[in-house]
Amino acid sequence: MATAVPTAALPTPGRAGPAPPRAPLRADPSYLPQLHAALIKSGELTGSAKSFHSLLEAAAASPTLLPYAVSLFRLGPRPPLSTPCYNVLMRAFLHAGHPEDALHLFIEMLHAASACPADQHTAACALKSCSRMCALDVGRGVQAYAVKRGLVADRFVLSSLIHMYASCGDVAAARLVFDAAEESGVVMWNAIVAAYLKNGDWMEVVEMFKGMLEVGVAFDEVTLVSVVTACGRIGDAKLGKWVAGHVDEEGLARNPKLVTALMDMYAKCGEIGKARRLFDGMQSRDVVAWSAMISGYTQADQCREALGLFSEMQLARVEPNDVTMVSVLSACAVLGALETGKWVHSYVRRKRLSLTTILGTALVDFYAKCGCIDDAVEAFESMPVKNSWTWTALIKGMATNGRGREALELFSSMREAGIEPTDVTFIGVLMACSHSCLVEEGRRHFDSMARDYGIKPRVEHYGCMVDLLGRAGLVDEAYQFIRTMPIEPNAVIWRALLSSCAVHRNVGIGEEALKQIISLNPSHSGDYVLLSNIYASAGQWKDAAMVRKEMKDRGIEKTPGCSLIELDGVVFEFFAEDSDHPELREIYQKVEEMIGRIKVAGYVPNTADVRLEVEEREKEVSVSHHSEKLAIAFGLMKLDPGATIRLSKNLRVCADCHSATKLISKVYDREIVVRDRNIFHHFKDGTCSCNDYW
DNA sequence: CTAGGGTTAG
Incomplete structure (x- = not known):
């Protein structure tokens, strides 16, 4: 055994000496093997269950020593195992990202039931492992066991149970657990609030918070994080600001997670400046804080600022993670910043950041939006798991890059792969048809989306159809289509019609289209220019001039190119x-x-x-x-x-x-x-x- | 030996 550490520095085992062993152990785990040896020599290790537990706990506290903790546990020498020993190791497995190993230990305990019965710690930890693995059935089994053993009165077990159901997407079951609980303190409330947040039911988060205030349960910082996050998602700036005020008054602004949540809320409510001020005021910023601010800029359509902040982040030597990269890539996609995005891609590979479905989709979208459709395909094919967002990104990319046929082939492959298309997928599909002038195929897809997939066409889908018909020269039919569509046409629809009139030189319908656009949204100079050009191409110079004059009279400014x-x-x-x-x-x-x-x-x-x-x-x-x-x-x-x-x-x-x-x-x-x-x-x-x- | 919280794509 190495003896680099002077033995005088070691805590003396076996005596009630002045140095409590646990604090220094946590501080420097490299002491552990020496301590281990000393404990074996003195016979303390096999004699005292408490010493063994302390040693195990110290080893388990550090992820790098986990194998060492396992060998302590498995190989000995050691006293007979106790339930707390199992619990410590289970928690270590969970902490190190191996929930399945934690569950194996749990099952082992069930087999060795007489010696080490599972207790409330075990149950809570097993449930958390199920949460991590989204193992709903196992979780239910653990619940049944906990009920049988009378462990479900424990608030830690209960909140873990709520958390487990929420992680598996069954909020209703989580709510049943919450409602059935004898007494619910702030922890239980926080668990159920977080359950709604995780499942995207933001209104319910706000409702539950109001419920807490009514019932008079004291909330805490954890509650506020969830509430503020929900406020951002639903754009409830009023409640968000109320919380911000409360945070100021109570001096909670030193909690970085709470501040990050507030930042996110401000950014999502359109107050990017306030978000930035909070960010600047933070004493230390972790990767989540940086990512939140960067995504704030991206979502606020300030993509240059997003990229600027990203380079500041690197100067600050904070390592970006996959989430950061998603926002950065989406900023690159908007700006068409190919070089920067390529650098991000190589960074992701170099650092072996996990290519999550979201990150992969962002890459596909980025390459497609930079016009590099072959790279988009390559990124797509390299992804281990693709979902409907991923397929849709590539389908839309193909369609906008003029490869409509391939977009439609992709759509077939998507269905063969068993991925359900969404409303956005159909926008890509219809765009593809429109681009390749596949009128009949477009009509078929349009009819099928409601009939076969239960997706009600939105105004965007109608817009695609108008574009498709108009592009194919069926301007009259496109006009009739608008007249008879079941939802109110917007300016985008009429603009699509106007464009087709410009290409196919249809003065009459063009006039009508501009009239409609003006009545809906009068501030687009390009529309007037189009009609003027239609007149000009038909030789109606006076009318052309009149439209220009009307545009001027209405004070329509040209959007600077x-x-x-x-x-x-x-x-x-x-x-x-x-x-x-x-x-x-x-x-x-x-x-x-x-x-x-x-x-x-x-x-x-x-x-x-x-x-x-x-x-x-x-x-x-x-x-x-x-x-x-x-x-x-x-x-x-x-x-x-x-x-x-x-x-x-x-x-x-x-x-x-x-x-x-x-x-x-x-x-x-x-x-x-x-x-x-x-x-x-x-x-x-x-x-x-x-x-x-x- | 015990909870719960913040950032992400079409």
Whole structure:
């Protein structure tokens, strides 16, 4: 045995000496083998059950010494085992993430019933193991045993029982246990409140809390964490703030879990600034606090802030976990930050973070939203467990990336795999049909979703159908479809119809569509532009001008177009007529060069979308300064030759940029992937994956 | 030897 530790430092066993052995043991488990040896020598180990228990407990307290604790327990030398010894080891197994081993010990106790009968500690621990494993049937068995042995009056057993039922998704059973309990203190209340929280019944959490106040049960910090979390989920800022006030008054703000829950609540109620102030005020921030703040930014659509905070987190040397990475990836997906997201993916692999279904789905979605559909497929295939979210993410990704046929094949595979589609899955399926102009197939899926899956179509599904019909040129039928649909059409529906009118030059229905849009939501400049273009393409110049004037009279501002492009992990933002970039001159020069070269290849500027009162030459300059062209020029300047240029923009691609980009892809022999508000455009060799319909 | 609590995807 190693003797690196001077024996004088060892506690003296066997005598009622001044040094109580337990505190130093916990502080430094490396003392244990020496102590073990000393106990064997003195005969204390086999003679005193209490000493053995203390040694076992000390070893079990440290996860790295768990095998050592097991050998103490199994191999001896030791006194006869007692129930507390079993309990200590069970708890150690559970703590180390081996609930199944804890249950094996429990079963062993049942067999050796005479020597070591299971007690209330055993039962509580066994129930917790069942919670961890979602083993409802075993849990019921433990409950039956506990009833038989008269252990269910114990409040620890009861709360573990509630917890077990909640973890297995049976809140009703949890509630029965709660209601049947003789007396329920704060712990029992907390257990049932947490049960509702875990199962997503947030209203009931709030109701139960109000019940507590009525009955006069004192709540504690644990209660408040659940309540505040629920407030965030249902957006009940009023109760959330009441709790926040209480936390301030009672000086509970030093509890980091409570503060994290409050942060989350503020972020989800749209008060991201308040969340950030709480975050900044925390004396130490663990991985959950960082993750909560990052996800707060992501959910508040402040994705750049989310990524910024993520790099601060790394500077603070807090290791991210799988949950952190989900939010980071979803921020990358929104921004189209391919490099950053790829780095996250490699980090996940390097650190062997567990590829949970949620994390895997976030990866699939991220790659799909960056237009890298093959990488999305690879991530999808590498996942050990996929659920309907995972399949849906890939189906939607395929559909938006112009691979409708494959999306539909995936849908078949999904059903073969026995995964139930959801309402969102059908949005992906209908988008796929629409993209590939599969009208009949789209109708079939639309009818089948209610009939075969009991999913009532929402307004989004109707929107997909309008898009599908309109795209296929069935504009009248699309209009009739809207007139007869059982729910109130919204502006998105009418906008889909308007788009189809623009492509298929239908003045009459186009007029009606804009009228409807204006009556529903008047603040979208693109709608007026579309109708104006419809008039223009039909030669009705006066009407075209009138629509522009109406737009101006109504004070409709054009949403500034904005394009994002990532370079070495930094996301650059371009606006039309951008004047804020350090390399402005070079960029505009590059744009001129670009335009010059594609004109040779047959490019004719399409200035239909520009205000009519401007001079023709000015119009040309104006479209050449669209944010997309600036970003593409920047990409051509900065990226390696041959590297795909990827950008994402906030609006739909305009007709001029679309035809220009097609030619740029040909003239410069570059793949260019543009993600617009709705879909992806993969430009290559002068063509686009959207087949010029978007 | 005993509980219960915070962050995550389509």
